[in-house]
Amino acid sequence: MxxxxxxxxxxxxxxxxxxxxxxxxxxxxxxxxxxxxxxxxxxxxxxxxxxxxxxxxxxxxxxxxxxxxxxxxxxxxxxxxxxxxxxxxxxxxxxxxxxxxxxxxxxxxxxxxxxxxxxxxxxxxxxxxxxELGPDATDPAFTIDYVWPLLHKSRRTVKAFLLDQTVVAGLGNIYADEALFAAGIRPSRRCHGITKRELIALKKAIDDVLADGIAYGGTTIRDFVNGSGREGENSENLAVYGRQGRPCPRCSTKIAYVKQGGRGTHYCPHCQK
Ligand SMILES: [Zn+2]
Missing domain, CATH: 3.20.190.10 (MutM-like, N-terminal)
Structure with a gap:
């Protein structure tokens, strides 16, 4: 999607x-x-x-x-x-x-x-x-001060939290998995156990993966084309999404794939705690 x-x-x-x-x-x-x-x-x-x-x-x-x-x-x-x-x-x-x-x-x-x-x-x-959309993920209103109280009181997994469009608008399966990898956070972690230091890393990771995605014209897995009918080129930058069984770009451990809340979730068992 x-x-x-x-x-x-x-x-x-x-x-x-x-x-x-x-x-x-x-x-x-x-x-x-x-x-x-x-x-x-x-x-x-x-x-x-x-x-x-x-x-x-x-x-x-x-x-x-x-x-x-x-x-x-x-x-x-x-x-x-x-x-x-x-x-x-x-x-x-x-x-x-x-x-x-x-x-x-x-x-x-x-x-x-x-x-x-x-x-x-x-x-x-x-x-x-x-x-009911929350602030856009690229909006200046999406800040640590905004997210922290919501995250701290939530008992959901951090992956489900990031996919909730009423919390932050725009993230889906690809960029949530990529941001959690970049921040070194396991997608199955419960929100209330995430530290503020980890949230700061996660926020930066979200900013970075979205900026890359836009700079490379989006990610085409199967069908995506832009308004001129061209495919995106960001799939080459993906570290974990769609890479299950292949080596982690950081540590070479095999990327794991699990169904979490009905969504395919990719992560490195070594790099993401
Ligand atoms: Zn790794």
């Missing part, structure tokens, strides 16, 4: 080409991707609107428009939003096509778990996962 660096990569690649463009037509080939509008209302609301910016919060992408509503998108497992020149033709895999006054914006989704909503410009959206 695309996480913060992947969605941020999509945001950046799209912002360059769609900002200032007008939506001139909308075609919906798979109506169930729209979560709070029928295709007719969806198309009517968006047609004629100008995209004024593209913003991101956690794993959500928001196309800010000049009308009453914005377009909110969650790519879930395999969604992609790709800008193409007008003459490239509509790909056969397209589920939604936004024709712009220059080019087309195409939503494709192999597993069709993605979600698109029309949302008001301010206030609550009524979308539970969105309205």
């Amino acid at each position: 695309p996480e913060l660096p992947e969605v941020e990569t999509v945001r950046r690649t799209l912002a360059d080409v769609v900002t200032g463009r007008k939506i001139t037509a909308v075609q919906v080939f798979l109506p169930r991707l729209l979560k709070n509008a029928v295709p007719q209302v969806f198309g009517h609301t968006l047609t004629g609107r100008v995209i004024t910016s593209v913003v991101r919060r956690g794993k959500y992408l928001r196309l800010v428009l000049d009308g009453d509503k914005d377009l909110l998108v969650h790519l879930r497992m395999t969604g992609s939003l790709i800008y193409m020149p007008a003459d490239s033709g509509i790909p056969g895999t397209a589920h939604i096509v936004f024709t712009l006054d220059m080019g087309i914006l195409v939503y494709c989704d192999v597993r069709t778990f993605g979600c698109l909503w029309l949302v008001p410009k301010t206030g609550k959206t009524g979308i539970k996962g969105y309205d």
Whole structure:
């Protein structure tokens, strides 16, 4: 699933080409991707609107428009939003096509778990996962002072804590595993047993793995592509995620893989205490 660096990569690649463009037509080939509008209302609301910016919060992408509503998108497992020149033709895999006054914006989704909503410009959206998001992992509000009291009183595992989008928005399985490795913390550790010194290391590790992920254009395991249709190159930087049975880059111990709270979890049994 695309996480913060992947969605941020999509945001950046799209912002360059769609900002200032007008939506001139909308075609919906798979109506169930729209979560709070029928295709007719969806198309009517968006047609004629100008995209004024593209913003991101956690794993959500928001196309800010000049009308009453914005377009909110969650790519879930395999969604992609790709800008193409007008003459490239509509790909056969397209589920939604936004024709712009220059080019087309195409939503494709192999597993069709993605979600698109029309949302008001301010206030609550009524979308539970969105309205309850904690601070973005790249937001200055995500500080040690903010996390420490939440961590200290939690009896969950630190991995589950990091994946909780109401605590911090944007981390998923890949970057949580990578950050815990970089900080030397075992994913199964209980939050209340983590020291402040360890939290400081973890916060720095989160900052670093996300910055790397963004700098390398996101991690492509299978399906992820950016807003230009290109794969990310961060998978080469991964130390533990997807590397079970292979040597730890630090100590050469075999990377372990366990299911923890239903999520595949990768760690080094030697380096992570
Ligand atoms: Zn190791």
